[in-house]
Amino acid sequence: MPIKSIAAKIFAKYITSQIKSWSSQPLETQRKVFKSLVKEGRKTKFGKDHRFDEIETFEDFFERIPIQDYEGLKPYIDQVVDGQEDILWPGKPLYFAKTSGTTSGAKYIPLTKESIPTHTSAARNAILSYIAETGNSSFVDGKMIFLQGSPELKEKNGIFFGRLSGIVAHFVPNYLQKNRLPNWETNCIEDWDKKISEIVEETYTQDMTIISGIPSWVQIYFEKLKDKTGKSISELFPNLELFIYGGVNYEPYRSKFENLIGGSVNSIELYPASEGFFAFQDSQTADGMLLQLNSCIFYEFIKADEFFEETPEILTIGDVKVDVNYVMIISTNAGLWRYNVGDTVMFTNTHPYRLKVSGRIKHYTSAFGEHVIxxxxxxxxxxxxxxxxxxxxxxxxxxxxxxxxxxxxxxxxxxxxxxxxxxxxxxxxxxxxxxxxxxxxxxxxxxxxxxxxxxxxxxxxxxxxxxxxxxxxxxxxxxxxxxxxxxxxxxxxxxxxxx
Known part of the structure; x- marks a missing residue:
């Protein structure tokens, strides 16, 4: 067995023991995260404006800070974008993940030196959990691809910004660089049609073992591969082990994917966002994704059907129930305080805490009072x-x-x-x-x-x-x-x- 495969099994055992440790102590883990965030927040302008020095309990926190979306935090974020320090988090962020806003134009989500590792380690840990559970590790010696945004970044007042996936591309570990496709130049192509065509040319003769991306765009990649070669994906890539995805539910695409692949392939679901990496699928047999309680993100939950009430009940991790639709509120070590990500989630298990994304609080159909999600x-x-x-x-x-x-x-x-x-x-x-x-x-x-x-x-x-x-x-x-x-x-x- 190649050295990389052996090392992956050893590392997987170590990481999964750590995961088991914090996931078996969810309340204590979240209390530690809460105290750490408040302590650092006291050093900031936001913390001083909201009297963080008086915060001792969750209730103090809820009382002093309103729940807010990007618009609510925008006056502070604008100061960070202008290059000011110690506004939402001590110092200045390393990056901004730039996303499209609906009412405020471009949105700049800060990424700090403390928050970046949580984005990169969660995806790694998802793969290591798969290795620990299945015993399969040979695929780490094959080629892998992530269909992502361009890694080319721009600069604004001394801080670089770009798509989150492009920023994270700068943090791929050295031991994976030789396995990773496409090449840097291809990844930097902005035109999506041209980019997919170049990726097809670069990958159709390779030993691909991991393919990752949003299902709808991976589907286009698979279709172009089939158009070029006349072969199914399993014929092209007989050692394909994993499809890693996030952003949308895979199930509506599964039938089409299996038709293109020529069979089934194991998959891992991730729950990443510019605001944080919230969860990943840690088991092939359990339902839902493991909530990242130790990633310096403090979570609050509000029942979705109460969210628009004047004083909805605020729940912390110990209060949630399975099969209830919740709006998720986060506070993070990137300086997002009681931030409404906009997602709704349902817990599938509370021992440990696993969930699935059920939709968006603003993406629903309720023109007649039905609130279909x-x-x-x-x-x-x-x-x-x-x-x-x-x-x-x-x-x-x-x-x-x-x-x-x-x-x-x-x-x-x-x-x-x-x-x-x-x-x-x-x-x-x-x-x-x-x-x-x-x-x-x-x-x-x-x-x-x-x-x-x-x-x-x-x-x-x-x-x-x-x-x-x-x-x-x-x-x-x-x-x-x-x-x-x-x-x-x-x-x-x-x-x-x-x-």
């Missing part, structure tokens, strides 16, 4: 696709409030790779499954307030064309599964199959 529509389309042998490339759901005739409805815009064997039965099955999961939607259907869902077919590559038209093709960009208006749906009408 991403998890519900994903489960409906997954189960219906399995029963009626459909393969889905992409989909999104929007309300149709003012139809030309008849009752309002939910419109599902779907790009099929393979249409169901019975479209009407498929449509009705999805609606039945959605009614089973969401009592409000059920009542609206039965009360003749809404009619059952309508499917509108999108042409091949229609979603890709749409993302390209808004300048969000490739990288870490994701299409919302749900909208509460018709902005996306109306734009997608340009991509419909001509009847």
């Amino acid at each position: 991403a998890q519900e529509v994903e489960q409906a389309i997954i189960k219906a696709s399995e029963e009626f042998e459909a393969q889905i490339n992409e989909f999104t759901v929007a309300p149709q409030i003012t139809p030309k005739e008849g009752l309002p409805y939910h419109e599902w815009l779907i790009e099929f790779q393979k249409e169901p064997i019975n479209m009407e039965a498929f449509r009705q099955k999805m609606d039945d499954l959605l009614q089973q999961q969401n009592a409000y939607y059920h009542d609206l259907i039965k009360g003749n307030i809404l009619k059952t869902l309508v499917i509108t077919k999108v042409q091949k590559d229609g979603f890709q064309n749409y993302m390209k038209s808004i300048g969000k093709l490739g990288g870490q960009n994701k299409l919302p599964r749900l909208s509460n208006d018709r902005k996306i749906a109306d734009e997608l009408y340009k991509q419909l199959i001509k009847q």
Whole structure:
């Protein structure tokens, strides 16, 4: 066995023992994180403005600091961007992860010397957990690829900024550099179509063992590989061991992926964001991802159905229950204080704490009071696709409030790779499954307030064309599964199959 494979097994055993240690003491782990954050926060302008020197308990913390999104923190972040020190965290950040904002233009999320290691170690630990559990380590000697944003960075007042995935690319360990593809020049290509084509040319003859990226963009990579070679992914890469993904639920893509691959492949789910690396799948047999309680992130949770109330109940890790939809609030060693990431999560286990991402608090359909969430529509389309042998490339759901005739409805815009064997039965099955999961939607259907869902077919590559038209093709960009208006749906009408 090669030395790297042997070393990986030894290191995996060491890391998983550490993970077991802190995950078996969740409350104490979070208390230590809380105290450490408050101690450092006292040295900052934000800490002085919010009387951190008086904070001793969680309740003190909640009382002095409002829950806020980027807009709430923006006055402080603007000072950091201007180059000022000790504003949100002691000193200055090493980087800004630049993302697209909705109301504030570009968003600059600080990354500090203390927070960067938590981004890089979590992905590593996910792979090491896989090795420890399965005993498989030979794949570390093969080639690996992460479909990511450009690692080229720009500078602003002495601080570099770029896409998170591009920043993290600068921290790939030396022992993996020889295994990593594509090369630096290819990774720096901004045009996504050109970049994928170059990656195909660079990788189709290689011994790829790990492929990582957002499922929708990896799917495009796989399709281009198949177009070029006429072979399935398993024929091209017989030693492919792992597909590592994050950002969106893999299950709606699984059928299409297995068709492209020519079989199944083991997968690891990650939960990274510019604001922090929150969780990773630590087991191939357990449901959900292990919440990173020791990564200098203090977590709070609010029930999603109470979030917009004036004084919702604030829960810490010891208070959460399984199968409840929560909004996740974070405070981090990058200086994000009681920050609403915008995600909703559900715990699948509390011994240890594992969760899954259920959607976005702002991405839902509730034009009629039904509050349908991403998890519900994903489960409906997954189960219906399995029963009626459909393969889905992409989909999104929007309300149709003012139809030309008849009752309002939910419109599902779907790009099929393979249409169901019975479209009407498929449509009705999805609606039945959605009614089973969401009592409000059920009542609206039965009360003749809404009619059952309508499917509108999108042409091949229609979603890709749409993302390209808004300048969000490739990288870490994701299409919302749900909208509460018709902005996306109306734009997608340009991509419909001509009847």
